[in-house]
Amino acid sequence: MPSHVVEAVRTAAGQVFPRRSQGSTQLRRAISDHLAATLRLAVDPGTELLVTHGAQHGMSVALRALLKPGDEIIVPAPTYFFDGMMRLAGLHPRYVLSDESRGWDHDPEAIEAAVTPSTRALLICNPNNPTGFVPHRERLEQLLDVAARHGLIVFADESYERYVWDGPGYVPQMLLRERHPDLVTVTSLSKNYSFTSWRVGYVSAPAHLLEQIHRALEWDSINVGDVAQAAAEAVLTGPQEWIEPAFATMRVRRDILVDGLTRAGLKAVRPDAGVFTFVDFTTVGVRGRALENLLLEHGITVIAGDAFAGPGTHARILYGGAVADLAEVGRRLTRLTTQVQRR
Known part of the structure; x- marks a missing residue:
């Protein structure tokens, strides 16, 4: 504060x-x-x-x-x-x-x-x-x-x-x-x-x-x-200048994550708002808690879509973190989808 x-x-x-x-x-x-x-x-x-x-x-x-x-x-x-x-x-x-x-x-x-x-x-x-x-x-x-x-x-x-x-x-x-x-x-x-x-x-x-x-x-x-x-x-x-820099970087962070998803061969609607992307993981072949656990094994925390009364094949990923971390998420997702394709 x-x-x-x-x-x-x-x-x-x-x-x-x-x-x-x-x-x-x-x-x-x-x-x-x-x-x-x-x-x-x-x-x-x-x-x-x-x-x-x-x-x-x-x-x-x-x-x-x-x-x-x-x-x-x-x-x-x-x-x-x-x-x-x-x-x-x-x-x-x-x-x-x-x-x-x-x-x-x-x-x-x-x-x-x-x-x-x-x-x-x-x-x-x-x-x-x-x-x-x-x-x-x-x-x-x-x-x-x-x-x-x-x-x-x-x-x-x-x-x-x-x-x-x-x-x-x-x-x-x-x-x-x-x-x-x-x-x-x-x-x-x-x-x-x-x-x-x-x-x-x-x-x-x-x-x-x-x-x-x-x-x-x-x-x-x-x-x-x-x-x-x-x-x-x-x-x-009071003054608002202290919080504006954080908002100013959000669009860039979103685009880094969405671009990483694209390179990993995953689909997601580019969100107009928020700090989250709702990603389609259908190609991974698991859903719900199994999808959450699989991604956690790769060091990525998500909440599956059925927790939001949506499709369990999807999951929410946040992009509020550091730019370097978001780029790393993209790399880890690429490794995951590559492994799935080789099965």
């Missing part, structure tokens, strides 16, 4: 704070100002923002607050590990496979075809983890129109908003509120500000939904720790 954040933590550690279960007034105002300045998104800090212990906590609380056990929820896949929190809430996820031939684009017609009388919600990951797909504005409009026709709440995890390198660019669903009012967005400061150790994120939703989520959070954790919130306020309002 930069010095201004460390200093804010040092100061906050010696203070006593009023108990505000929705989050500190100063932090919610900082979030609102940030959304207005960076995304031209008007959010009322008093009624439309809730501070949480990261995006995962926010999503889990929101699902339990707004849905009831037995409800179905449609999820375009592959997607982040929402399965556990959905099942913890008693929900029944219905996964709809996205189109790999179109860059893992979501299919609104397939999503609408999956709606049943028990369906109550749609959950999207934008930008998508693990594929790096970023839906363009028209696609989001189509998804929200499906939700509006069937009275579905749309939950969106938009934790990788700053990690968009190519494609149509990130469009927050809240910019489309005129199409459908029942939208809930969770966001992670852990991703956007290297804030993993502090566990701070927030939920953005219209007042009629946020009130219910807020009540659920009070019974879940009362409130987020005040020292962590002070750090979050400092990281949002």
Whole structure:
């Protein structure tokens, strides 16, 4: 953390704070100002923002607050590990496979075809983890129109908003509120500000939904720790130059990994966002845990696609590491595929 954040933590550690279960007034105002300045998104800090212990906590609380056990929820896949929190809430996820031939684009017609009388919600990951797909504005409009026709709440995890390198660019669903009012967005400061150790994120939703989520959070954790919130306020309002160099190198790192995959004879959609590539390992001949173990034997850590409700023949590889390490991954994958071809 930069010095201004460390200093804010040092100061906050010696203070006593009023108990505000929705989050500190100063932090919610900082979030609102940030959304207005960076995304031209008007959010009322008093009624439309809730501070949480990261995006995962926010999503889990929101699902339990707004849905009831037995409800179905449609999820375009592959997607982040929402399965556990959905099942913890008693929900029944219905996964709809996205189109790999179109860059893992979501299919609104397939999503609408999956709606049943028990369906109550749609959950999207934008930008998508693990594929790096970023839906363009028209696609989001189509998804929200499906939700509006069937009275579905749309939950969106938009934790990788700053990690968009190519494609149509990130469009927050809240910019489309005129199409459908029942939208809930969770966001992670852990991703956007290297804030993993502090566990701070927030939920953005219209007042009629946020009130219910807020009540659920009070019974879940009362409130987020005040020292962590002070750090979050400092990281949002203070200098940004310390983190920009890391983002500036991400596109280069992505291309190094994707080029290495190509030389190894492996297929992968070049991701528009994130820090991950979703690689097709069909030619290797194993899948799931066996694929993970095989790659680990070659010193490469991955998560197989079936963990993301996607094909087990695929796996997610991260490109957030050092350039030299990414080049080494490419060389090791080439050795692996060469061995497979010689069998």
